[in-house]
Structure formats: C-alpha cells, structure tokens
Amino acid sequence: MAKKKTDEAVAEAATTPIEPAGGEEKKSRSPKAKAPKAESEATPPVAPSVAPAPAATSASTKKKGQQPGKPPQKGKKLLNRLKNDQQKIAKAGIVPLKQAIGLLKQIKRAKFDETVEVHMSLGIDTTQSDQMIRGSVPLPHGLGKVKRVVVFCQGDNVAKAKEAGADFAGGDELVEKVQKEGWLDFDVALATQEMMGKVSRLGKVLGPRGLMPTPKAGTVVTAGQDVAQAVREQKAGKVEYRSDKGGNVHAGVGKISFDEDKIAANVVAFVEQIRAAKPAGIKGNYVKSITLAATMTPGIPVTM
Numbered sequence: 001m002a003k004k005k006t007d008e009a010v011a012e013a014a015t016t017p018i019e020p021a022g023g024e025e026k027k028s029r030s031p032k033a034k035a036p037k038a039e040s041e042a043t044p045p046v047a048p049s050v051a052p053a054p055a056a057t058s059a060s061t062k063k064k065g066q067q068p069g070k071p072p073q074k075g076k077k078l079l080n081r082l083k084n085d086q087q088k089i090a091k092a093g094i095v096p097l098k099q100a101i102g103l104l105k106q107i108k109r110a111k112f113d114e115t116v117e118v119h120m121s122l123g124i125d126t127t128q129s130d131q132m133i134r135g136s137v138p139l140p141h142g143l144g145k146v147k148r149v150v151v152f153c154q155g156d157n158v159a160k161a162k163e164a165g166a167d168f169a170g171g172d173e174l175v176e177k178v179q180k181e182g183w184l185d186f187d188v189a190l191a192t193q194e195m196m197g198k199v200s201r202l203g204k205v206l207g208p209r210g211l212m213p214t215p216k217a218g219t220v221v222t223a224g225q226d227v228a229q230a231v232r233e234q235k236a237g238k239v240e241y242r243s244d245k246g247g248n249v250h251a252g253v254g255k256i257s258f259d260e261d262k263i264a265a266n267v268v269a270f271v272e273q274i275r276a277a278k279p280a281g282i283k284g285n286y287v288k289s290i291t292l293a294a295t296m297t298p299g300i301p302v303t304m
Helices: 004-014 022-042 054-064 076-093 097-106 156-164 172-181 192-208 227-237 259-276
Strands: 115-122 134-138 149-152 168-170 188-192 238-242 248-255 287-294 300-303
Touching: 004 172, 022 149, 076 156, 076 300, 097 259, 097 287, 097 300, 134 227, 149 156, 149 172, 149 192, 149 227, 156 168, 156 227, 156 287, 168 227, 168 287, 172 192, 188 192, 188 227, 238 259, 248 259, 259 287
Parallel strands: 149 168, 149 188
Antiparallel strands: 115 248, 115 287, 134 238, 287 300
8 A cells, every 4th residue: 555655646746847936936037127227227327419509510511611712602693694704705706905895894793893904924934034024104094093102202302292192202200100100001102212222121011012112113213203293193093013923914904984995095005015115035926915804804815
C-alpha cells in the first residue's frame, strides 16, 4: 500500500506544472515596471528647441542686397526699359552728334536733371609721362551749376577777384584757415604765381581732393594773366580734364535740360580742345572713339 501511494504522489507531481513563488514573481516584475521611471529620473529634462523668428530671416535677406559691392536687384520694369534702350542704341549704331543728343533725351529716365558726359578713348601710352593729357577748357554755355571759387592772391588782385564773382579772395589769412581749420568750402581754387610758395604748403590738404592749383589745370594765374578773367571763366563753367590709366578722358559738358544746340556747342568745344592737346610723340589714330552719355543712361557712340 505504501508503495502504491508513493507512485501516485510521484505521478501527480510530474503532471502538475511548477509555478514560481509569489515573492519571486514580484521580485522579477518590479525592476521591469520601475525601469522607465529610473531612466526618466536619470535623464535631465531637455528644453524644447526654439525656432528662429521669421522677422530675423526677413531682415537678413533684406540686408543681403545692401552689402558693400553688391547693388540691389533691378526690377523687371527697369530691366525691360534698359534692354529696350540698349536695342535702340545698337540699332542706331554710330550716329552724328545732333542725332546722339536727340536719342539721349529720348532714353532719359531719371527724375533729376542728369549731367551730360563725354567719354573719349585715346591712343596714348599712359606709361610715358610725355603722353599724359591734362588741362582745362571753358565751355561756351557752362555746366549748369554754380561753382564756389576761392582765389589766393594779394594786393589789388583781391578786389579784382571779388568784383569778378569770386566767393572768397585773400592771402595769408585764407592759407592759415585751410591749414589750421581744414576749411574746404569751395569747389575751385585759383592762386596767383606770387602766392604759390605759400599755397604749396596746402598740398596734403588740397591735393587728394583735386583742389590744388596747378599750371597744367589752368588754376595758377601767371604774371601776364588777368585774375578777373580767370575767375569769370571758372564761374562760367571751365572744365578740367585728365587722362586715366586706360588712356581715356571723361568730362561733364552740361545738363540734359539744355537745348540741343547748347549741348552740341559744349561737346564740340571739349573735343576740339582734346584734339589740340595731342602729344607730339603719338603716331597713328589719336582719338579712337567718342561716347556721349548721361548720368543714368547707356553710352551712345558718336562720330565727329
């Protein structure tokens, strides 16, 4: 009987599934349930990323076209206008002076009174000092703007200069005013030959601004010249010119509001002066091309 009971107990134990103890089950489950909580406590809270404000982006794009050396973009209307003007000029080709002035007035687009400019390409060697072109020429109808003229002179020439229309005239007191105070409220400076020894001290102040009197520019009045006449020429519209490194000469010759005949007379006077200033050592073609333009217009090739 005892053996039978033992066999039944063994069989019952084999068929019955083994279940883990309650304490062990809780012990094995507790780490899994608490694991996410432990991770959340260990990891510090991350601040939400802030998107950049749209205003800053628009400001940066707005400033992009205002960077130095980068002009603002042109609109479609302006681009079409410029394209049409270029086509007109290309279709006309090289034209006589009167026709070029008429075409220049047609393509004018600025609201202000533009300056008419002459650009001449010369066949000179800029590396040779004797082939540099520099001087001045009085225009018959002026430039259309008022120049402030100062005259460094002494004695009777002070009264003559003021009677002729000089804005300022004087000797040592004006030299001292420029030298010590940096006074530069003038557009043209004239000086008599006797005053050049004192005016030469102002080279560092007047030279970089193109105001230093020089014989080549016609702003030094010699002993045989009349001070009053020199002042009247400057007031009427005397233009200084100087060739650049590329062998070109540029000058303003009036305003686009001038009559066509006045513009033509000023252009002819300037071109003839440049032709008369041809250096002796130049061989071949001296004047390569002449171009007429205004402040805000394309250039028009001219034959003269």
